[in-house]
Amino acid sequence: xxxxxxxxxxxLILSDLVARFGHxxxxxxxxxRERIQTAGLESPPLQIxxxxxxxxxxxxxxxxxxxxxxRMSLYGPMIEAAEAAIIINNADYSFGCMGxxxxxxxxxxxxxxxxxxxxxxxxxxxxEEGVEFVAAIKQFLDTLKGGSP
Amino acid sequence: xxxxxxxxxxxxxxxxxxxxxxxxxxxxxxxxxEISQGVMIKETCFGLQVTGKEDDVDRxxxxxxxxxxxxxxxxDRGFPPGDRRRCRANLGGARPGYFGHEFxxxxxxxxxxxxxxxxGRPPGELPNPPTPSTKPGLDAxxxxxIIESQES
Numbered sequence: 234x235x236x237x238x239x240x241x242x243x244x245l246i247l248s249d250l251v252a253r254f255g256h257x258x259x260x261x262x263x264x265x266r267e268r269i270q271t272a273g274l275e276s277p278p279l280q281i282x283x284x285x286x287x288x289x290x291x292x293x294x295x296x297x298x299x300x301x302x303x304r305m306s307l308y309g310p311m312i313e314a315a316e317a318a319i320i321i322n323n324a325d326y327s328f329g330c331m332g333x334x335x336x337x338x339x340x341x342x343x344x345x346x347x348x349x350x351x352x353x354x355x356x357x358x359x360x361e362e363g364v365e366f367v368a369a370i371k372q373f374l375d376t377l378k379g380g381s382p
Numbered sequence: 383x384x385x386x387x388x389x390x391x392x393x394x395x396x397x398x399x400x401x402x403x404x405x406x407x408x409x410x411x412x413x414x415x416e417i418s419q420g421v422m423i424k425e426t427c428f429g430l431q432v433t434g435k436e437d438d439v440d441r442x443x444x445x446x447x448x449x450x451x452x453x454x455x456x457x458d459r460g461f462p463p464g465d466r467r468r469c470r471a472n473l474g475g476a477r478p479g480y481f482g483h484e485f486x487x488x489x490x491x492x493x494x495x496x497x498x499x500x501x502g503r504p505p506g507e508l509p510n511p512p513t514p515s516t517k518p519g520l521d522a523x524x525x526x527x528i529i530e531s532q533e534s
Contacts, residue, residue: 273385353514367496
């Protein structure tokens with residue numbers, strides 16, 4: 234069973250397919266849950282504290298805006314733990330503010346720099362593309378550690 | 383600054399989305415209540431949220447998924463249901479988030495089709511999925527030439 238990093242990290246489709254085919258999806262919810270379930274000081278809405286941009290320094294330089302560094306404290310550990318990644322490139326809804334946009338660019342760069350197997354896709358716009366999309370993900374996951382041959 | 387002590391510490395929450403011509407979220411909720419055994423089930427307009435110990439949640443989710451495997455989709459959620467920071471009952475209006483889910487649910491019938499077609503696919507057939515375009519973007523030097531040609 235391999236740990237598979239997802240991009241977009243909140244993707245329902247990727248999260249479901251990776252778990253369905255027997256691997257562990259690394260999604261943003263796991264990092265949010267970890268913070269929500271840790272006692273400390275109240276810091277709504279996501280329990281992101283001033284410590285997070287400091288932790289983000291591991292993945293982004295000090296002159297990078299704190300919004301990017303704070304987000305990287307969520308995604309950075311997952312990128313480091315990942316054994317493979319699936320990236321959907323036309324996820325326009327994940328653009329958000331400049332903090333999100335720059336973090337998204339940094340995430341893709343760091344994933345590629347790790348030299349792990351990466352599957353690059355786009356969202357399927359019709360049923361024929363959907364069939365190929367699911368088959369490609371299944372084939373990719375089968376080649377990973379613990380996948381069915 | 384006030385102290386924060388988490389509710390439902392040690393629990394996991396999973397979303398169960400149903401987009402099926404044969405099953406509604408309330409059908410799914412009734413099935414889930416039948417096997418819940420103390421696990422918290424919250425019915426929503428798109429499906430369910432299931433909160434409890436990880437093993438119990440996994441058991442319920444796998445049983446629910448078996449009802450209509452190609453049309454039931456599951457993902458993790460960070461917050462428990464009804465959390466004051468996210469629940470719209472406390473926020474006084476529409477809740478932030480769900481944009482990604484709304485977008486992906488619009489495409490999920492294509493994924494269902496793919497899941498249904500998977501067992502009948504000949505082994506060894508190479509998939510041809512939609513991939514990002516490799517067409518290069520507009521080169522800066524080329525753009526400069528276009529601008530200069532328009533100015534002259």
